[in-house]
Amino acid sequence: MPRSRTRRPGSNHRESPHVQVLDRALTLLETLAREENGLGLVEAANRAQLHPSTTYRLLSTLVSHGFVTHDDETGRYRIGLKAFEVGSSFRPPSELRKLAPGVLRALMSLTGETANLAILERGEVTYIDQVESPSLLGMHARIGRRVPAHCTGAGKAILSRLSEEEVDAIIAEHGLPAHTPNTITERGRLLEELKRTREQGYALDNEEIEAGVRCVAAPVLDDKGRPVAALSVTGPVTRFHDDRLPMLINAIRAAAADLSSKLGYRPS
Amino acid sequence: MPRSRTRRPGSNHRESPHVQVLDRALTLLETLAREENGLGLVEAANRAQLHPSTTYRLLSTLVSHGFVTHDDETGRYRIGLKAFEVGSSFRPPSELRKLAPGVLRALMSLTGETANLAILERGEVTYIDQVESPSLLGMHARIGRRVPAHCTGAGKAILSRLSEEEVDAIIAEHGLPAHTPNTITERGRLLEELKRTREQGYALDNEEIEAGVRCVAAPVLDDKGRPVAALSVTGPVTRFHDDRLPMLINAIRAAAADLSSKLGYRPS
DNA sequence: GACGATTGTTGCACAAAGTGAAAATAGCTG
DNA sequence: CAGCTATTTTCACTTTGTGCAACAATCGTC
Numbered sequence: 001m002p003r004s005r006t007r008r009p010g011s012n013h014r015e016s017p018h019v020q021v022l023d024r025a026l027t028l029l030e031t032l033a034r035e036e037n038g039l040g041l042v043e044a045a046n047r048a049q050l051h052p053s054t055t056y057r058l059l060s061t062l063v064s065h066g067f068v069t070h071d072d073e074t075g076r077y078r079i080g081l082k083a084f085e086v087g088s089s090f091r092p093p094s095e096l097r098k099l100a101p102g103v104l105r106a107l108m109s110l111t112g113e114t115a116n117l118a119i120l121e122r123g124e125v126t127y128i129d130q131v132e133s134p135s136l137l138g139m140h141a142r143i144g145r146r147v148p149a150h151c152t153g154a155g156k157a158i159l160s161r162l163s164e165e166e167v168d169a170i171i172a173e174h175g176l177p178a179h180t181p182n183t184i185t186e187r188g189r190l191l192e193e194l195k196r197t198r199e200q201g202y203a204l205d206n207e208e209i210e211a212g213v214r215c216v217a218a219p220v221l222d223d224k225g226r227p228v229a230a231l232s233v234t235g236p237v238t239r240f241h242d243d244r245l246p247m248l249i250n251a252i253r254a255a256a257a258d259l260s261s262k263l264g265y266r267p268s
Numbered sequence: 269m270p271r272s273r274t275r276r277p278g279s280n281h282r283e284s285p286h287v288q289v290l291d292r293a294l295t296l297l298e299t300l301a302r303e304e305n306g307l308g309l310v311e312a313a314n315r316a317q318l319h320p321s322t323t324y325r326l327l328s329t330l331v332s333h334g335f336v337t338h339d340d341e342t343g344r345y346r347i348g349l350k351a352f353e354v355g356s357s358f359r360p361p362s363e364l365r366k367l368a369p370g371v372l373r374a375l376m377s378l379t380g381e382t383a384n385l386a387i388l389e390r391g392e393v394t395y396i397d398q399v400e401s402p403s404l405l406g407m408h409a410r411i412g413r414r415v416p417a418h419c420t421g422a423g424k425a426i427l428s429r430l431s432e433e434e435v436d437a438i439i440a441e442h443g444l445p446a447h448t449p450n451t452i453t454e455r456g457r458l459l460e461e462l463k464r465t466r467e468q469g470y471a472l473d474n475e476e477i478e479a480g481v482r483c484v485a486a487p488v489l490d491d492k493g494r495p496v497a498a499l500s501v502t503g504p505v506t507r508f509h510d511d512r513l514p515m516l517i518n519a520i521r522a523a524a525a526d527l528s529s530k531l532g533y534r535p536s
Numbered sequence: 537g538a539c540g541a542t543t544g545t546t547g548c549a550c551a552a553a554g555t556g557a558a559a560a561t562a563g564c565t566g
Numbered sequence: 567c568a569g570c571t572a573t574t575t576t577c578a579c580t581t582t583g584t585g586c587a588a589c590a591a592t593c594g595t596c
Binding site: 541543554557559560564565 | 567568569570571572573574575576577578579580581582583584585586587588589590591592593594595596
Binding site for chain 2: 016017018019021022023025026027029030032033034036056057058060061062063064065066067078079080081082083084085086087088089090091101105119121122126128132134142143144145146
């Protein structure tokens with residue numbers, strides 16, 4: 001209820017308060033998280049668009065809490081154990097965390113491929129759990145990795161269960177950037193693809209985000225029929241050839257149906 | 269309301285610069301991470317010893333970056349997906365991350381118990397990887413959980429390979445708080461236990477951190493002989509009875525020796 | 537259903553706290 | 567060892583975050 005503002009009407013306080021320093025520190029953290037090998041002080045400052053001096057103070061504070069570690073050998077900063085510790089305490093909504101591992105394990109042993117669980121948040125997909133294939137040539141979409149929705153199996157699987165408005169909102173925010181020649185970059189074609197995905201109950205990523213990598217995915221629905229997540233198996237094209245696709249599709253659909261029903265979804 | 273002046277008492281020589289707001293925000297994050305079910309605004313403010321007003325602003329900023337989520341139903345704040353994402357990019361030192369999963373898997377299937385990998389940092393133990401037992405009654409020390417060193421198998425395993433000075437430094441910082449009646453709370457007894465641990469090559473946690481839970485662990489040594497981590501298996505006393513202990517001990521020692529040799533350790 | 541108690545949100549005056557420039561220091565490289 | 571570049575420290579300035587207090591929205595209790 002937007003209630004009477006006895007104050008002056010010209011107030012612009014529509015948005016939540018922003019604390020600048022914190023804003024910057026978080027950006028810095030996100031920047032570091034993107035760099036496997038850490039960053040030097042100035043490098044970090046440049047990428048985060050901050051003054052080296054500021055960066056130095058922020059990093060010092062982050063280090064003192066263990067959110068960042070400073071490698072004394074190389075002088076590089078990288079994400080620290082405390083960040084891992086805090087991040088690990090994230091709990092996905094619903095019962096997913098409890099139920100998914102079993103389903104993932106089953107899916108992996110059935111297909112022999114790395115099985116992933118992903119969720120959609122703020123228009124992008126994040127892998128939150130996985131069971132790795134023992135195969136040496138297994139693809140491993142790293143847990144915690146955030147990727148665009150329009151060019152991943154998991155993303156398309158979830159999008160296929162959203163309304164056109166919701167999909168449009170995501171396109172508006174993130175666009176449809178190309179990652180490989182196969183990436184779908186036009187709204188029309190994407191909607192078409194999502195329609196087919198929805199009808200068939202699975203999504204295919206045919207080297208759309210990375211050359212040489214294919215992926216089969218299906219949406220996981222909760223008791224209200226909302227697509228809360230997606231299951232996917234990922235692997236090299238050499239193992240995801242047309243002969244094997246039907247098997248993979250069956251497996252992923254069965255697994256998704258299983259998990260959905262465990263979440264209380266009842267197909268209407 | 270005690271307005272906390274974040275002043276470092278004691279020696280303020282060569283101290284890294286502290287950014288107060290960030291300090292507070294990180295404390296807030298750590299506070300939230302400890303609460304499975306999230307916290308309301310004032311609750312969070314109280315636990316983090318901050319003014320509600322300040323807390324409100326900090327949380328708003330954290331939410332806008334996705335490090336914290338705000339449940340609109342309950343009004344509670346909890347750790348968000350971005351924190352998970354950033355935390356997942358943490359990489360333990362050395363080759364551990366790559367080599368551990370295989371060893372953990374082997375250890376788990378050999379023993380049937382949940383196998384963990386833990387490291388020591390700042391005098392405390394953090395579980396950084398695990399392979400869960402399929403057993404329904406499996407114990408699961410949550411990944412990312414930080415626990416004291418003196419009352420855990422993994423902690424004692426690592427401590428057993430440190431110098432007495434190093435152990436003393438840790439005791440000085442963290443003390444030896446009791447968690448169960450079995451916790452070792454005296455320096456002398458702990459050192460004795462560590463000596464035995466070192467000689468026998470494994471550590472036993474006999475319900476020292478939690479009643480009903482036992483654990484067997486062994487240190488993982490790198491090429492310089494430093495204890496970089498520990499492997500452990502954890503389970504309920506009912507399954508960790510005396511008849512089975514020898515088997516578990518053998519398995520954990522073999523696994524640790526295997527992993528150590530893969531890291532380049534050569535027993536002298 | 538009214539009352540007080542508790543929690544969440546916003547405005548504001550003030551000074552503490554963070555800022556960036558620039559200087560000092562340390563590390564490299566040719 | 568001169569000339570870089572990266573890091574750390576110092577400092578004067580003022581932006582920014584602060585805590586208070588008022589306000590609003592909830593909640594529980596009698």
